[in-house]
Amino acid sequence: xxxxxxxxxxxxxxxxxxxxxxxxxxxxxxxxxxxxxxxxxxxxxxxxxxxxxxxxxxxxxxxxxxxxxxxxxxxxxxxxxxxxxxxxxxxxxxxxxxxxxxxxxxxxxxxxxxxxxxxxxxxxxxxxxxxxxxxxxxxxxxxxxxxxxxxxxxxxxxxxxxxxxxxxxxxxxxxxxxxxxxxxxxxxxxxxxxxxxxxxxxxxxxxxxxxxxxxxxxxxxxxxxxxxxxxxxxxxxxxxxxxxxxxxxxxxxxxxxxxxxxxxxxxxxxxxxxxxxxxxxxxxxxxxxxxxxxxxxxxxxxxxxxxxxxxxxxxxxxxxxxxxxxxxxxxxxxxxxxxxxxxxxxxxxxxxx
Ligand SMILES: Nc1nc2c(ncn2[C@@H]2O[C@H](COP(=O)(O)OP(=O)(O)OP(=O)(O)O)[C@@H](O)[C@H]2O)c(=O)[nH]1
Ligand SMILES: [Mg+2]
Numbered sequence: 001x002x003x004x005x006x007x008x009x010x011x012x013x014x015x016x017x018x019x020x021x022x023x024x025x026x027x028x029x030x031x032x033x034x035x036x037x038x039x040x041x042x043x044x045x046x047x048x049x050x051x052x053x054x055x056x057x058x059x060x061x062x063x064x065x066x067x068x069x070x071x072x073x074x075x076x077x078x079x080x081x082x083x084x085x086x087x088x089x090x091x092x093x094x095x096x097x098x099x100x101x102x103x104x105x106x107x108x109x110x111x112x113x114x115x116x117x118x119x120x121x122x123x124x125x126x127x128x129x130x131x132x133x134x135x136x137x138x139x140x141x142x143x144x145x146x147x148x149x150x151x152x153x154x155x156x157x158x159x160x161x162x163x164x165x166x167x168x169x170x171x172x173x174x175x176x177x178x179x180x181x182x183x184x185x186x187x188x189x190x191x192x193x194x195x196x197x198x199x200x201x202x203x204x205x206x207x208x209x210x211x212x213x214x215x216x217x218x219x220x221x222x223x224x225x226x227x228x229x230x231x232x233x234x235x236x237x238x239x240x241x242x243x244x245x246x247x248x249x250x251x252x253x254x255x256x257x258x259x260x261x262x263x264x265x266x267x268x269x270x271x272x273x274x275x276x277x278x279x280x281x282x283x284x285x286x287x288x289x290x291x292x293x294x295x296x297x298x299x300x301x302x303x304x305x306x307x308x309x310x311x312x313x314x315x316x317x318x319x320x321x322x323x324x325x326x327x328x329x330x331x332x333x334x335x336x337x338x339x340x341x342x343x344x345x346x347x348x349x350x351x352x353x
Pocket of ligand 2: 172173174184185186192193214215
């Protein structure tokens with residue numbers, strides 16, 4: 001299945017039906033009163049988030065969606081039938097943006113969450129509404145109101161706890177395949193991963209967490225080099241980043257260099273990404289060249305106050321420690337978020353007098 005994370009579509013809700021002009025006709029009643037019913041309401045266009053959907057691909061094939069109009073009112077005070085609402089499924093994590101103003105209308109982050117994106121017009125009133133002391137037989141009725149219409153942009157941003165970043169070929173996909181059931185393509189060339197992959201990791205007694213593996217980044221990615229930075233939006237919502245380094249390459253100039261060049265790209269894309277806590281880890285410790293170089297690299301990072309983990313996604317060495325570290329960091333982040341919201345501890349434990 002092709003992964004599409006952006007789509008521009010046009011939505012048109014149904015128009016309200018016209019009200020009816022009609023008069024009662026009964027035997028022996030020469031001039032009956034007005035009995036024209038109201039028009040029916042036009043159908044709404046509603047989006048709902050579903051865990052069963054993973055891509056916005058369908059919208060590329062079908063960029064226009066409209067809901068039916070309400071039916072005209074009828075005689076005998078009968079209201080016209082309402083146009084049926086149209087319900088459109090989108091993947092959980094999709095942001096709905098109004099194209100013209102670029103305002104975010106909704107962000108559907110929970111399964112089943114709904115948003116009415118275009119409201120159907122209400123039906124016009126029939127002539128039965130318009131009798132007055134001076135006009136007992138009104139010959140007019142209202143038109144229905146037009147349904148709302150607008151261009152909107154759907155933008156899918158995956159929901160994961162941890163985002164893996166790094167240059168191509170460092171072993172991001174190998175890592176996720178070792179710690180979760182995700183089975184992305186792995187190969188000995190850059191840009192093997194072309195779309196993000198999600199993996200669910202169960203670790204310890206906790207409920208586990210979700211990891212996102214995205215295509216590799218290179219210097220100049222923010223200007224479109226390589227796969228560009230478009231996929232970074234999928235790690236925007238993660239709590240932490242796992243930054244994987246590979247120091248076994250021939251063009252190796254020290255791990256700090258590699259680390260900084262990726263962080264620069266992050267910052268140029270979006271500064272909030274740069275401020276996310278990062279767990280830094282050097283992969284491929286099974287290779288002699290990596291083992292040879294890593295001690296110095298680890299020391300350089302330590303001098304700058306950053307602790308670097310080392311692991312081998314192939315042999316599994318060091319993986320457990322990484323998962324433990326991620327779990328701890330996630331707990332810490334959750335706690336901070338709760339504290340910021342003033343949840344968690346009761347008042348008397350907060351150190352208040
Ligand atoms: N020796 C060794 N090779 C590894 C290790 N982890 C990954 N590799 C190899 O490195 C190459 C790249 O691995 P991937 O997992 O595809 O790398 P990636 O970071 O996902 O690459 P892109 O998707 O292109 O960004 C593959 O040939 C892997 O077999 C490791 O721990 N040791
Ligand atoms: Mg990959």
